[in-house]
Amino acid sequence: MKKNPYKVLGIKAGASYDEIKRAYRELAKKYHPDRYRNNPLADLAEEKMREINEAYEYLMKNAGASYQYQGGYEQSYDNSGAYQGQYQSQQQSSYQSEYKTRYKYEEEADWESRVRTYINSGNLNEAQRILDRVTTRNAAWYYLQGLVFLRRGWFDRGFSNIQKAVNMDPSNFEYRNALNNLNQQNTGYRQNYYYRNTYHSSPDMCNLCLNLWCADTCCECMGGDLISCC
């Protein structure tokens, strides 16, 4: 193992099983492939995920020895193992389904599979070139065009193209899934923000601090000082 597993998980050396598990879950959520779908940095996130998995496995096996005697931990080890297994199987199944859909498209229309390959390898110009030459613009066309826009960072057009694909073919699970994913990214980011703020301080405490700060500033304006440290 190249990196210090504790550092990878962002915890102190000698952290308890619970701490390791909590850190792992948090990071696994953060670098989950679902979050990095349609993101040009998806490969880096995958690498990070692998690192985290390795670090977690390593710690669960090796840090275990010193905790064996304390009892009760063995059970939590089992639980965590199950959790990880679950994550891996999820990942595998999503790969499998992706493979299947890709295979299906190869049979259906050649340009679709080619565009998909180019998008996956990050060659957006080539994908766009093929899309531009396609004359029949069906739901799949709008969906793939949407994906290309998303990868480029053109989220407004990306969103409207995928929306159009869903409207044209509402029964397609893949398109609907992509649209939901887009909306989720936003609420996810916002939730994080609201969570942080309420977590750190209740609204009342916040007001109190703000009022104190205001009073301090007013005093400073007049030449005095209410709170000397700021």
Place this chain on the structure above:
Amino acid sequence: MFGYVEPDKPELKIWEFDVFRGYYCGLCRAIKKRYGQIPRLTLNYDMAFLYVLLDSLSPDPVTGKMQRCFVHPTKKRYIIAPNIYAEYTADMNIILMYYNLIDKWKDEKNFPAGTGALVLKKAYKKSRKLYPEKCEAIETHLKRLAELEANNCDSIDEAAEPFALIMRELFECGHIKDEAERKTLGWLGYNLGRWIYIIDAYDDIEKDYSRKAYNPLISQYSFDGNDIKGFKETIKEKADFILTYSLSEAEKAYSLLTIEKNKGILDNILYSGLIARTDRVLGERGRSNEKESV
């Protein structure tokens, strides 16, 4: 256009704010040392953020001391000793501000801007020599931006692209040797640039309309000329989506970086400061816990 990136001050610890300001002062000093007193005036928080971000990727400890400064003579302040990242950011600041002033002078015949550009010209030439490729790339993007504006471009994505690419150019700092890290910084910069451009466009809707200036949002959502406030209200949800999505992408890039220090400050900006600023511009103060960033 500048100064939208800021920390959510009430959520910041006092020492963290001191360190952040220390970086800002350090950057200001770096500009003075390289270019003299007057170019110091062009510094803004966006650049301070870039400096903190780049410096936080290296594990070297922060060195600084309490010093008195010409701009704030009354109190001693914590000032971070400038390093290569400070120099890089200082150079980029000069380049960007020079172009910005030139642009204002050409567009609006804004006299102070014209004078400013003249004053900055010497500093600009010096920094251009250091980064000729970056300058050329930025010039290409600016030319493209001028074209889009002249053609009254009606796609917010297309209009935001040149500025986003400029920011990507800035964030892809040559001192960062790891290629994956540079790419990640580039995507962060791209999305942050997009956010800055769009939030500025939304903020300026009324002003641009009354001055008959180009505004990508007015063009994209084809304003009918009746009620500009009502128009702003109707596109609010759309703007909110694009802005928040850009931020969430910037955050994804950020979470892939290995931050060695100043995590509290950077987290604060990425997770709180930017979204609080978005809410403030969109006029949704009530939603953000009835708390204003001070």
